[in-house]
Amino acid sequence: DAGVTQSPTHLIKTRGQHVTLRCSPISGHKSVSWYQQVLGQGPQFIFQYYEKEERGRGNFPDRFSARQFPNYSSELNVNALLLGDSALYLCASSFGRGNNEKLFFGSGTQLSVL
Amino acid sequence: GESVGLHLPTLSVQEGDNSIINCAYSNSASDYFIWYKQESGKGPQFIIDIRSNMDKRQGQRVTVLLNKTVKHLSLQIAATQPGDSAVYFCAETPNSGNTPLVFGKGTRLSVIA
Numbered sequence: 001d002a003g004v005t006q007s008p009t010h011l012i013k014t015r016g017q018h019v020t021l022r023c024s025p026i027s028g029h030k031s032v033s034w035y036q037q038v039l040g041q042g043p044q045f046i047f048q049y050y051e052k053e054e055r056g057r058g059n060f061p062d063r064f065s066a067r068q069f070p071n072y073s074s075e076l077n078v079n080a081l082l083l084g085d086s087a088l089y090l091c092a093s094s095f096g097r098g099n100n101e102k103l104f105f106g107s108g109t110q111l112s113v114l
Numbered sequence: 115g116e117s118v119g120l121h122l123p124t125l126s127v128q129e130g131d132n133s134i135i136n137c138a139y140s141n142s143a144s145d146y147f148i149w150y151k152q153e154s155g156k157g158p159q160f161i162i163d164i165r166s167n168m169d170k171r172q173g174q175r176v177t178v179l180l181n182k183t184v185k186h187l188s189l190q191i192a193a194t195q196p197g198d199s200a201v202y203f204c205a206e207t208p209n210s211g212n213t214p215l216v217f218g219k220g221t222r223l224s225v226i227a
Contacts, residue, residue: 042203042217056214090157100146105157
């Protein structure tokens, strides 16, 4: 069975541009979460979506937005990119909406902002 | 600030020895804990989890211990192998509400052959 898949694997952008990252959850999983991981740090929570609705949002500016589609895949959008947005963006899926569920992570999208 | 942290940023162990990775958490409402392993260029990989109604849980070569009194979590890896070299994160979440999984900064485990 395929795990969580993310695309693209690597991306280089310049300041001010926008970016769209994509994620497909494990088959049967209805919840998708997005995390940002800066080099040398643990992942930081950005969003959680369940059944196409936002269920949680981390401490990130409005430049960050996301959505979940009827097939449970998800997109993360970041506008007006800043150098500090350079990070590994991780998508994770879980079956339900509960917070006491293990998350299964994809390999991430490495975003570099120049 | 983060509610989960680790005592040591790096840990070096001899192949075949046991490894112990520690984690402190500050949110007394947290009742679900997970250890993840992250290898270079990959996403975090689930290792083992434990709920607050338990103080010990064992998996294959791994054991997680939870001490709620001092809000401490540890991961023990038996007979450490070169393939265990990675960064290990503990993560925690309360059972109620929409609080997501919160990760600590991680400990880098290096296995010396």
